[in-house]
Amino acid sequence: MTHPSHIRSAASLGKPHGVQGPELTLAAFHRIAGLAKREAGLDISEGKAAMVRTRLARRLRELGMTDYDSYCEILERDEPYELSRMISALTTNVSHFYREPHHFDSLRNLILPDVKKRIGRNPLRIWSAGCANGQEPYSIAIELLDAGLTPADARVLATDIDPIVIGNAKRGIYDKSMTGGLTQEALATHFNQYDTTRFQVKPTLREYISFKQLNLLHLWPNQKKFDVIFCRNVVIYFDKSTQSVLWKRFAVNLSAEGHLFLGHSERIDDAASAFFEKVGVTTYKRNSAAGTNIKKDL
């Protein structure tokens, strides 16, 4: 009996690359960085070559490849699938429920108490931009549910550039080890035991969320403004000019006095500061007085 896995492991055993995988030449690094810039606006300096090598090593192993030049050739064939796998390998961080919990405290204590039941009116709209495997939008949905709001009262749009993680997010299955941010009560109320080690989100929680694949640098669906945008640890991967455009697009797409939550190392730039008021740690509020003509700048 021959198993493909045996063949592959035998082949990789023949090349002692270790966990870091094959060597990443400077030329190959620039090919990859160029594609990442073109495809997703990622700004990867030479100083991050080691990070690129580590993160892509696993992908090369999965493909049974032993050098980066062959991998670049696949990417340069304009293979959208592999490009998106690469972008995802370069940008995906391990996320967890209630990451940077102060944002959820603000949502619970400052934003949701003002949301009356909205039946028959427009629901509160929250965008989880860069939702990865879904922990962020599900944490938001738990807060909505705990505030007594129904999906008719408040909704979450969850988007990510990577269609595979969107699929994972929709399924909402998490290993016990990934549920650390949840209280025992939240886990018991909103999740079912999926198998011996995993939990799955209940449909009653999932129905607050619409999951969509979306590249933040492309056109956004033309729709109503958001009351809250979570975009955390996403724009750090973008270069300054891309970030600058994004801040303004967020401003355009936020309702008056809407909130924007960013990751711990992210700040809006000076050009966008006219549209926002800083109201907490990496927490911004849309300044309703300014910037009615922002669209002209975009």
Place this chain on the structure above:
Amino acid sequence: MSLRDQLRVIVVDDMSTSRGLITQTLDGFGIRQVESASDADSALAKIAMWPVHLVISDMNMPGKNGLQFLHALRSGARTQRVGFLLITGKADRTIIETGKKLGMNNYLPKPFQPSDLRNAIEAIVGRL
């Protein structure tokens, strides 16, 4: 989407025939998001997973009665503003006045016609 499409209701009554009567009447109004429970505690557990806009509860039930159930709802952060319609066997003044103090939104004495139930609901949530 109209209000009746969005409205979520839970019907709480220990008598299955009474529950059935109310849920069928709601269905006749075009209200499709309806759950039911046979006592206050199981209703509270359901609402924790499935928040509602309106609770329609009978007064006489084993365990918590309708007013005790109302008190529990008004004491919980996630349910304190939920609409509450009490179904009473007889329009007992003490029950109604206690209910009003506890934040009851409306009440409906038995027996009632579908149009009575509709009016009682619309007085709380607006036109269906």
